[in-house]
Structure formats: C-alpha cells, structure tokens
Amino acid sequence: MDSNKKYWKGLEELNRTPEFVEKNKNEFAEPIPIEEVLSGSGLSAKTPRRDFLKALGFGVGAVTLAACQKVPVHKSIPYLIKPEEVTPGVANYYSSTYEGQAILVKTREGRPIKVEGNPNDIFAKGGLSAQAQASVLDLYDVNRLKDPKINGTDAGWDAVDAFVIKELAAVAASGKGIRLVTSTIHSPSTLAVIADFTAKYPTTKHINYDAVSYTGIIQANQNSFGKAVLPHYNFDKADIIVSFGADFLGTWISGEEFTRQYVSNRNNESLEKKKMSRHIQFESGMSLTGTNADNRFPIKPSEEGSAIISLYNAIAGTTLPGTKKALSKTTDTAITLVAKELLAAKGKALVVAGSNDVATQVLVNAINSLLGSYGTTIDLDNPSKQYAGNDAAFVEFVSELNRGDVGAVFFLNANPAYDYFKAADVTAGLKKVRLSVSFSDHAEETANLVTVIAPNHHYLESWGDANAVEGYYTVVQPTINPVYNTRQAEHSLLVWSDNAVKDYYAYVRNNWDKNLFPKVGLSGQKGWESLLQTGMIKTTPVAAGTYSFTRDLNAVAQTILDHSNSLSGGKFELQVYQSQAIGDGKRANNPWLQELPDPVSKVTWDNFAALSIKDIKDLKLNEGDVIKVTANGYSVEVPVLAQPGQATGTISIAVGYGRVNAGPVGDNVGKNAFPFYSFRNGTFQTTAIAEFKTTGVISPLAQTQTHHSYEGRSVIREASFTEYKKNPAAGSGSEGEHKDYDKTTSLWDSHDRPVYDWVMAIDLNACTGCGACVVACNAENNIPVVGKDEVRRRREMHWIRIDRYYSYNDNGNSEEAVTKELEIDKLDNFDRVSVVHQPMLCQHCDHAPCETVCPVLATVHSSEGLNQMAYNRCVGTRYCANNCPYKVRRFNWFNYWNDSRFDNYLNNEHTQLVLNPDVVTRFRGVMEKCSMCVQRIQAGKLKAKIEKRPLKDGEVKMACQQTCSANAIVFGNRNDPNSEVSKALASERTYYVLEELNVKPGIGYQVKVRNLSELEA
Incomplete structure (x- = not known):
C-alpha cells in the first residue's frame, strides 16, 4: 500500500473549497426553510395532485385488469415453477428476453415487479445492466399510448387496418418505394415477418438505423475480410487489451458481456493463480472503461488516428504516413512500449477502437491480424448481431424522402426526428410521404409527425424471440396481458400484408417448429415448453477461423490523417458519447435511470460539457457555468463540469438528453447533442471542431460525489500486481494491521450467531462502477426517486452508492506512467489521475455505533448479524446518521411516494404497481438504509424449512449481488x-473500511490491484 497516495472524490474535496467545508460542517442535508415546508412549496408543483393524476397520473384500473386476467392469452411456462394459477403472496418467475439477453421476470399477483438475469445466459451469466433493471418500470409508464391514432385522433384497430391497407394498395399501384426503418432487429421471427411483408409489397426496403452506430466496424470487416459482420469479441482470452476510445465495459456493443469476460482475468480466482490481464486505454474523455484501466492516456480525437498508425508501424516495422504527427512525448513513448507488450502476448492480445470511422477500423483490423487475434480474441465466424445499422442506407433514405420517391414509411423502435443529426430533413421529408406509420408506444418526436400511430406492446407484454449472437436463440414471452389497447408491430405487419397466419404467437410457434427446433433436436409442444422453461437454445458454434490482412494501408492511413487534420485547428475538439444510464435516449422518461449517478462524474438529471482542469483554469470558468458550444453549425447551452482525466483542449458531451416528447420525466432534461454528428466517408462521425463562449448563466449540477465525506480517512487500498505477486497481502494491512484490531478491548458484548452470520465481500478489482446494483436495489426495496432539486440538497435515497475516488502520488512518483522517466504535472493538468470505484452500503457492524445512540431502539442488531430498522419506532432524531462513520443512512425528508410535489417521478398510482409487496414503503421522517434484502433471506429460509433441509450457500442472493455481471459482490453465511x-x-x-474505529463491519473489501507496466524504454 502506497502511503504517499491521496484519494479524493471531487475537486472541491481535494482543494477544500469554502463551499465544501461549509457544507460538511453539517452531518445532514440542507434543511428547507420552515415557511416553505408549511406552505408546501419546498418543491414546485406544476398542478394540484388530483388534476395532475387526471392528466399524467396512472389509473390503476387498466393494469389491475390486465394482471387479473389469465396470464397470458397463450400459456406461458414459469421458470422452474409451474403454478396452476396466480397464488397471492407467491412470486412466479417467467423466462423472457431483454435486447437479446435471457432474463427472468418476477411477477406478483400477475404484475411484473422485477427483472433478473438468467443464470444460463451466455452474455452475463445472470448479470444485468442498469437499463435492463429499470425496464420493468417502463411497463407502468402512463405516457404510453392507450389507443392507435390516425391523424392525431384515437381510432380503433379495425379503422387503422382498413386505412393502412387502402393506403398501401395506393402506394403499391403508384410504384413508389415502401420503407421500413427499424433499429437493429435480430429476431428471427420478426425478420421473417418483414420478409413476408416485402414479398407482398416488392418495393419495400428494410433499413437498419442505429442512433449510436457500429457501421464503421461492420464495413471495415467487409473491406478487410469480405465479411460484413460485427465481431464477437472475447476479452477473457486476452492477456493484454489496448483500447482507443472504446468504452467496452460501459456502452460499447455489449458492456455486460465484456465486463464478465474482462473481470474473469482480474478477480480473486485469477489473482490466486498469479494471473492478471493488462489493460491500456487511450481516450479523450474519462469513460467507465478508462477508470478501470491499468494505464490510461488522455489524447485528443485528432491524435487518435496518429496513435493507431504509430502502433501499427511499431508492430509491423513499417513507415505508414503520419507516424509522429501530433503525438506528445508521453503518448509516443507509451505506444512504443505498448507495441512490445502486444507482440509479447501474440495470440492473446486484443486491440479495439470506439471510432465509427471505416479507415480507422480497417487499420485496427490490420493490427489484430498481425497479433494473431482472429480465431482467439476475435471471432468473425460466430458474429454478434446486436448492431447492424447502415448509416449510408439511412442517409440515402432521407434523400429519397425529400425527393418524393417514398410512398410509405414505417418506423419501428426508431426515432430519427430526435436522434438523426439532420432531424429537420426527416421532418421535411415526411410531409412528402403519403403514408407514414410509427409503432412507437409513446407520442415521441417522430410519432408526432406521422399519419398513423400503431402502438407496440411493451416487451413484457409480447411474444417473440432474439438471436443476438450467431447460434444463440432466446424467447420472449409475455408476463402480463396488454395494459392498454396496443398491438405487437409484427401482428400489424401480418394483418396489413394479408398473411395466412395473422396471429403473431402462432407465427412464432411455426417459425420455431420449422426453422429453429431442428437445429437442436427439439420439436412440437414438448420442445416449446422446454424452450419457455429454459428461455434459450444454443447450437454448436462454428470453429473460429484465422484471417490474414492483405490490403495496402497507405491510402487507409492517409484517409485517417485527413480526418485528423480536419479536427486539429487550434480550437477545442468535441467528442460526443453515450452515458451509462441514459444511453441513446430511448429510455429518457425512466426516473430510475435519470437519478442514477453517472459512474464517472456522479451527475444526475443532466448532461454537461466536460472540460479538463487546466482548460477551466485558463478560461477562468467555474463548475456549473453555462457555456454555448457550437460545432457543425449547431449550438447548445450546457453547464461546465471540471473532469479530471479529460484531455486538454477537448470537450465531451453525452447524447440521449434534450428530449421534447419523452414524457414528463425526460422532457427538457439536458440538451440534445445528436446534431453534433456529421456524415463522413459513409458513416456517422462523433467528433468535431468546437468553439464556445460563456453565457453568464449558472446552472448548478446535481452531483452526488462529495455528499458523504470521510474527512480524510483512508478507505481505499491498492497494490500493484508486481507487489501482489511478491506478497498477496500487499496493501491490505493484514500483515498485522487489522489483526491487531481484533484483539482490542471492546465496550460491547459479542453477539451470538448460532446458525447464520450474514456477511458480504466486495472485490474492488472486479467492481467496474457501472451502477447496475443501484437500480436493482431501487427496484427490490421500493426506494423512491426524489428529483434533481432534492439530489442537489444531498437527499438522494439510494441504499447503495458507488463512491468514485481519484488519486495521484504526492511525491510525484509516476507509478501509473508507462515508464519511470515520464514526469507528470498532475497538480496542473489532472490528466493522468487513476480511479477506484467502491460500492458503499450499510456495513452491518457488530459494534454498530448507530444502535447505541438510538433513543427508541429503532435500529437493533439481529442474532444473524444484521443491523435492522424498525421503521414504526423511528422518530427521526437522526442520531444514528450522525454516528455512522460510513454515511450510509438516508433520511426521507418527504413522503416521496405520496407527496404531490414528486408526481413526475414515482409518486402516482401507476408506478406504485411496481412496488415489491414484501418490502414496506416508508413514510416521511424515518431513517432508511440497506437491509441486506432481509425479505430475500426470510424467503430462502422459509423455502428450506418447508423442504426440511438446510439453507444452501448461494440460494439467497442480494439484489445488488444478483445483477452484478462482474460478480464483485458475494453474500452468504x-x-x-x-x-x-x-x-x-x-x-x-x-x-x-475504517476498521481502526473497531465498529467491526460485516462487509470486507478486497484490495484494488493494478497491473502496471514493468517494461522500460
């Protein structure tokens, strides 16, 4: 453990700003003036509660009716359990699919209330992302359309069918084109429906459009190897990983899958074998993946191409043009040493790039070919089908619209009026189309422009299937009848094309019987029931082949340099990216996601312009100052964020915000950054030259990073892999430090735990900081959303938080640098900070200081090692929070579930249907905290008792543990x-953590280990 290392959550904590010092004089969040409390104006209310519920609130009736009917119309098979009917108080689990990933859906009394990963899923083995966890809440979104519409007026399905069929016949007679625009579809049955529709209307063309595109990789593989596919990457087979701007642990392609693979070479099991992969990241803005890298190097977007060219030259021994162009001495030296490491790991190396530029990806292909990555870490023969968007095809479609060549257009899970960088062209073009149809279940930006809205089911109301990776097929089955008068898009297409099979359930069954079951030797009703119980089938994978690269690269390198030159003009360089929570913005109306702190910035309810510390100092800006950023002829006004690790001279802004027709939660939250895109060399580009000016406006960000201070106490412990191999206890203090604490005299009597002693272990080397555990905990434990204003007052209610710590060495030791010669001016630039993520929740201390100060015994210790809360005893003194050294207790200042001021979030009759009935909903004025999902513990014990057997290890999993793809959290007896x-x-x-206080926490952490380079220049 490096005693010279200093950790800090944010710049205000590091610099001890007056505001930070003043705020942290108080143990509790900012109080609201009493006059505001009495007047009920603590938060603004747009409408009285009764009127609000009429306009925006959810009616219980529709959902209750859907839940009380037989679920579903065609019999679904619960996972493992097959109840004859719904039993009050007993949960049923159904297998289904979320975006190609096999899941289990928990229902209570016919209502889906929780989504879990399927342990047999090939992607994350039971892990799920924050977005997947939050998806169940979208089912209960009152802003879903309740009926189809023609020209903005509610209509019945018969009227819609008659209108669309008539218009399609007229379009077909005119000879004009019919276009079906969708996000990537990897459902075999849906693709078959589209094929049948095309057979009926031959002028139909299916266009895959992804707002966040991977066309560059797909087209590069076509150019390089004649295979237009998105590879299936195997990070678990890589000993060394080099990434140029690919956030593969976060939003790049398949974050949960890559997290599981990545951590398998860095967790306890791997370290005990003295094995650990090495990860080097080159990027502009600090990404989730960058925070987990062993070595991270900030570079500008204009430098990325030169860095990749330089890496290729160092590996191949060639002299492609632009080798040294624009690279700093630090980056150039790093590239040279990284090349040596890659060559030393030939066959077990992987280089990836987040760029959507075809030429850049072609050069990356050439590097991986030289390293022998194809057939090992990269699989082109069992490719991913998660993204298949074609940027050029969509741009041509927009041109067709505006030329008047399109007679009919259908939009399925595509919203180009919001996320296409020239949305005005889409708006203008749709005015020239005779028939325009959207299958959106919301009246979103594109749906508001079309003739017909035929609202699709939520996926939890649907039948279907998915094939996200070659050879892996999953089923989608409904867990509740349709809440509103919606209809599956596939069913609509079958009706409109006069298909012989118009019922989509029957269509799916037929497709599986004819085309998919024969691949695995299943058939008939027995095969179908087996599929519904397991949720998936897997065929034998094709042997991954090796591929040689033979193209001349001089022209490719020149294309890359031309693009780099277009970005480097002495001005700031803009990079747009996806945030971990909001992604491309499709789920912007989900309050669980809006209030999930960004893993890096810890900002909620907003996007921002991230700038380097040096640039903010030079420009005399303060965090929260609103600047007007202009690029590609488009401008937005966003607040500034001082981001350690940001490359100097760059700006990063997240897409997915700035919606105007998302719903009351997502509307006007942040600003739309999609118009910063450009179309170049056949693909959408995410970088641009930018300039900005101050506006004089201040918009404070709702950040959570320094809400809970440890007052300088050491809570993070690290070691290098070299140190660990010499001494596995390096950095942990177990050389005698915490053993001595075990021998100290205690003022408390020891607690007897005759049967169970529930504890937890958290591996800091496995935790990536993604935040999925936070949303899973929200869903499981009925944790309210409080909104931006309350978060700014330090009143977020999350029971588990992910603390993010930056660090550098005070003595200037360049431990994180690639070579010892590299000196870094950390105090000036902050561009080479390292980051550690630490999940923090109630530690369930054996000597819990909260218990001794509670005057009403609201918090007590159980005989099983749990620190428990009796909410009906709590009178809100907050003494316990004052005494808690971990700051993990939450005081609910308002009755967030029933106060009209929070109607836009979770307080309405509709979303309360997602509540877990096994967990009490807390009224205002009490302390809340992690209960170790005590309801799950009790359910597991009861099941074991009924079956007259002991409780098995692993039978009870915490919500945070179950969703973690990295298996960073382990719970048990x-x-x-x-x-x-x-x-x-x-x-x-x-x-x-803080074991020196002798509170005897029940959660142990494993030291963070970094695999720092041992190579010398």
Whole structure:
C-alpha cells in the first residue's frame, strides 16, 4: 500500500473549497426553510395532485385488469415453477428476453415487479445492466399510448387496418418505394415477418438505423475480410487489451458481456493463480472503461488516428504516413512500449477502437491480424448481431424522402426526428410521404409527425424471440396481458400484408417448429415448453477461423490523417458519447435511470460539457457555468463540469438528453447533442471542431460525489500486481494491521450467531462502477426517486452508492506512467489521475455505533448479524446518521411516494404497481438504509424449512449481488466455512473500511490491484 497516495472524490474535496467545508460542517442535508415546508412549496408543483393524476397520473384500473386476467392469452411456462394459477403472496418467475439477453421476470399477483438475469445466459451469466433493471418500470409508464391514432385522433384497430391497407394498395399501384426503418432487429421471427411483408409489397426496403452506430466496424470487416459482420469479441482470452476510445465495459456493443469476460482475468480466482490481464486505454474523455484501466492516456480525437498508425508501424516495422504527427512525448513513448507488450502476448492480445470511422477500423483490423487475434480474441465466424445499422442506407433514405420517391414509411423502435443529426430533413421529408406509420408506444418526436400511430406492446407484454449472437436463440414471452389497447408491430405487419397466419404467437410457434427446433433436436409442444422453461437454445458454434490482412494501408492511413487534420485547428475538439444510464435516449422518461449517478462524474438529471482542469483554469470558468458550444453549425447551452482525466483542449458531451416528447420525466432534461454528428466517408462521425463562449448563466449540477465525506480517512487500498505477486497481502494491512484490531478491548458484548452470520465481500478489482446494483436495489426495496432539486440538497435515497475516488502520488512518483522517466504535472493538468470505484452500503457492524445512540431502539442488531430498522419506532432524531462513520443512512425528508410535489417521478398510482409487496414503503421522517434484502433471506429460509433441509450457500442472493455481471459482490453465511463469502473474506487481499474505529463491519473489501507496466524504454 502506497502511503504517499491521496484519494479524493471531487475537486472541491481535494482543494477544500469554502463551499465544501461549509457544507460538511453539517452531518445532514440542507434543511428547507420552515415557511416553505408549511406552505408546501419546498418543491414546485406544476398542478394540484388530483388534476395532475387526471392528466399524467396512472389509473390503476387498466393494469389491475390486465394482471387479473389469465396470464397470458397463450400459456406461458414459469421458470422452474409451474403454478396452476396466480397464488397471492407467491412470486412466479417467467423466462423472457431483454435486447437479446435471457432474463427472468418476477411477477406478483400477475404484475411484473422485477427483472433478473438468467443464470444460463451466455452474455452475463445472470448479470444485468442498469437499463435492463429499470425496464420493468417502463411497463407502468402512463405516457404510453392507450389507443392507435390516425391523424392525431384515437381510432380503433379495425379503422387503422382498413386505412393502412387502402393506403398501401395506393402506394403499391403508384410504384413508389415502401420503407421500413427499424433499429437493429435480430429476431428471427420478426425478420421473417418483414420478409413476408416485402414479398407482398416488392418495393419495400428494410433499413437498419442505429442512433449510436457500429457501421464503421461492420464495413471495415467487409473491406478487410469480405465479411460484413460485427465481431464477437472475447476479452477473457486476452492477456493484454489496448483500447482507443472504446468504452467496452460501459456502452460499447455489449458492456455486460465484456465486463464478465474482462473481470474473469482480474478477480480473486485469477489473482490466486498469479494471473492478471493488462489493460491500456487511450481516450479523450474519462469513460467507465478508462477508470478501470491499468494505464490510461488522455489524447485528443485528432491524435487518435496518429496513435493507431504509430502502433501499427511499431508492430509491423513499417513507415505508414503520419507516424509522429501530433503525438506528445508521453503518448509516443507509451505506444512504443505498448507495441512490445502486444507482440509479447501474440495470440492473446486484443486491440479495439470506439471510432465509427471505416479507415480507422480497417487499420485496427490490420493490427489484430498481425497479433494473431482472429480465431482467439476475435471471432468473425460466430458474429454478434446486436448492431447492424447502415448509416449510408439511412442517409440515402432521407434523400429519397425529400425527393418524393417514398410512398410509405414505417418506423419501428426508431426515432430519427430526435436522434438523426439532420432531424429537420426527416421532418421535411415526411410531409412528402403519403403514408407514414410509427409503432412507437409513446407520442415521441417522430410519432408526432406521422399519419398513423400503431402502438407496440411493451416487451413484457409480447411474444417473440432474439438471436443476438450467431447460434444463440432466446424467447420472449409475455408476463402480463396488454395494459392498454396496443398491438405487437409484427401482428400489424401480418394483418396489413394479408398473411395466412395473422396471429403473431402462432407465427412464432411455426417459425420455431420449422426453422429453429431442428437445429437442436427439439420439436412440437414438448420442445416449446422446454424452450419457455429454459428461455434459450444454443447450437454448436462454428470453429473460429484465422484471417490474414492483405490490403495496402497507405491510402487507409492517409484517409485517417485527413480526418485528423480536419479536427486539429487550434480550437477545442468535441467528442460526443453515450452515458451509462441514459444511453441513446430511448429510455429518457425512466426516473430510475435519470437519478442514477453517472459512474464517472456522479451527475444526475443532466448532461454537461466536460472540460479538463487546466482548460477551466485558463478560461477562468467555474463548475456549473453555462457555456454555448457550437460545432457543425449547431449550438447548445450546457453547464461546465471540471473532469479530471479529460484531455486538454477537448470537450465531451453525452447524447440521449434534450428530449421534447419523452414524457414528463425526460422532457427538457439536458440538451440534445445528436446534431453534433456529421456524415463522413459513409458513416456517422462523433467528433468535431468546437468553439464556445460563456453565457453568464449558472446552472448548478446535481452531483452526488462529495455528499458523504470521510474527512480524510483512508478507505481505499491498492497494490500493484508486481507487489501482489511478491506478497498477496500487499496493501491490505493484514500483515498485522487489522489483526491487531481484533484483539482490542471492546465496550460491547459479542453477539451470538448460532446458525447464520450474514456477511458480504466486495472485490474492488472486479467492481467496474457501472451502477447496475443501484437500480436493482431501487427496484427490490421500493426506494423512491426524489428529483434533481432534492439530489442537489444531498437527499438522494439510494441504499447503495458507488463512491468514485481519484488519486495521484504526492511525491510525484509516476507509478501509473508507462515508464519511470515520464514526469507528470498532475497538480496542473489532472490528466493522468487513476480511479477506484467502491460500492458503499450499510456495513452491518457488530459494534454498530448507530444502535447505541438510538433513543427508541429503532435500529437493533439481529442474532444473524444484521443491523435492522424498525421503521414504526423511528422518530427521526437522526442520531444514528450522525454516528455512522460510513454515511450510509438516508433520511426521507418527504413522503416521496405520496407527496404531490414528486408526481413526475414515482409518486402516482401507476408506478406504485411496481412496488415489491414484501418490502414496506416508508413514510416521511424515518431513517432508511440497506437491509441486506432481509425479505430475500426470510424467503430462502422459509423455502428450506418447508423442504426440511438446510439453507444452501448461494440460494439467497442480494439484489445488488444478483445483477452484478462482474460478480464483485458475494453474500452468504460466515458460519459456513465452505461458503463462497467465507472463502472470499479469507483472501489475503481482504480489508475492512475504517476498521481502526473497531465498529467491526460485516462487509470486507478486497484490495484494488493494478497491473502496471514493468517494461522500460
């Protein structure tokens, strides 16, 4: 452990700003003036509660009716359990699919209330992203359309069918084109429906359009190897990983899958074998993946191409043009050493790039070919089908619209009026189309422009299937009857094309019987029931082949340099990216996602312009100052964020914000950054030259990063892989530090735990900081959303938070640098900081200081090691929060579930249907905190008791643990020496946060280990 290292959550904490010092004089969040409380104006209310619920609130009736009917119309098979009917108080689990990933859906009394990963899923083995966890809430969104519409007026399905069929006949007679614009579809049955529709109307063309595109990779593989596919990457087979701007642990292609693969070479099991992969990241803005890298190098977008060219030259021994152009000494030296490491790991190396530029991806292909990556870390023969968008095809479609060549257009899960960079062209073009149809279940930006809205089911109301990776097929089955008068888009297409099979359920069954079951030897009703129970089938994968690269690269390199030159003009360079929570903006109306702190910035409810610390100092800006950013002829006004690790001279802004027809939660939250895109060399580009000016406006950001201060106490412990190999206890303090604390005299009597001693282990080397556990905890434990204003007052209610710590060495030691010769002016630029993520929740201390100060015994210790809350005893003194050194207790200042001031978030009759009935909903004025999902513990114990057997290890999983693709959280019974948690806590890397206080926490952490380079220049 490096005693010279200093950790800090944010610049205000590092610099001890007056505002930070003043705020942290108080243990609690800012109080609201009493006059505001009495007047009820603590937060603005747009409308009285009764009127609000009429306009925006959800009626219970529709959902209750849907839940009480037989679920579903065609019999679904629950996962493992097959109840004859819904039993009150007993949960049923159904297998289904979320965006190609096999999931389990928990229902209570016919209502889906929780989504979990399927343990047999090939992507994350039971893990799920924050967006997947939050998807169940979208089912209960009152802003979903309740009926189809023609020209903005509600209509019945018969009227819609008659109108569309008549108009299609007229379009077909005219000879004009019919276009079906969708986001990537990898459902075999949906693709078959589209094929049948095209057979009926031969002028139909299907266009895959993804707002965040991977066309560059697909086209590069076509140019390089004659295979227009998105590869299936295998990060678990890579000993060294080099990424140029690819946020592969976050939003790039398949974040949950890559996280599981990546961590398998860096977790406890791997380290015990003295094995650890090495990861180097080159990027402009600090990404989630960048925070987890062993070495990270900030570069400008204009430097990325030169860096990749330089890497190729160092590996191949060639002299492609632009080798040294625009590269700093630090980056140039790093590239040279990285090339040596890649060559040393030939066959077990992987280079990836986040660029959507075809030439850049072609050069990356050439590098991977030289490294022998194809057939090992890259699989082109069992490709991913998660993205298939064709940028050039969509641009041509917009041109067709405006030329008047299109007679009919259908939009399925595509919203180009919002996320196309020239949305005005889409708006103008749709005015020239005779028939325009949207299958959106919301009246979103594109749907508001079309003739007909035929609202699609939510996926939890639907039948279907998916084939996200070659050879892997999953099923989608409904878990509730349609809440509103919606209809599956596939069913509509079958009706409009006069298909012989118009019922989509029957169509899916037929497709599986004829085309998919024969691949795995299943058939008939028995095969169908087996599919519904398991949720998936897997065919034998094709052997991954090796591929040689033979193209001349001089022209490719020149194309890359031309693009780089277009970005480097002495001005700022803009990079747009996806945030971990909001993504491309399709789920902007989901309050769980809006209030999820960004893993890096910890900002909620907004996007912003991230600038380097040096640039902010030079420009005399302050965080929260609103600037007007202009690029590609488009401008937005966004607040500034001072981001350590940001490359000097660059600006990063997230897309997915700035919606105007998302719903009351997502409307006008942040600004739309999609218009900063450009179309170049056949693909959408995400970088541009930018300039900006101050506006004089201040818009404080709702950040959570320094809400809970430890007052300088050490809570993070790190070691290098070299140190770990010499001493597995390096950095943990177990050389005697916490063993001595075990021997200290205690003022408390020890608690007896005759059967269970529930504890947890968290591996800092596995946790990536993604935040999925936060949303999973929200869903499981009925945690309210409070909104931006309350978050700014430090009143977010999350029971688990992910603390993000920056660090550097005070003595100037360049431990994180590639070579010892590289000196870094950290205090000036902050561009080479390292980052550690630490999940923090109630530690369930054996000597819990909260328990001794509660005057009403609202918080007590159980005989199973849990620190429990009796909410009906709590009178809100907050003494317990004052005494908690971990700052993990939450005081609910308002009755967030029933106060009209929070109607836009979760407080309405509709979203309350997602509540877990096993967990009490807390009224205002009490303390809340992690309960270790005690309801799950009790359910597991009850099941074991009924079956007259002991509770098995792993049978009870916490919500945060279950969703973690990295398996960073392990929970279990410490009394069982063979339990997974006992083995994890026995690791030499284990330490306990603030163990010097002798509160005896029940959660052990494993030291963060970084695989720093041992190579010398």
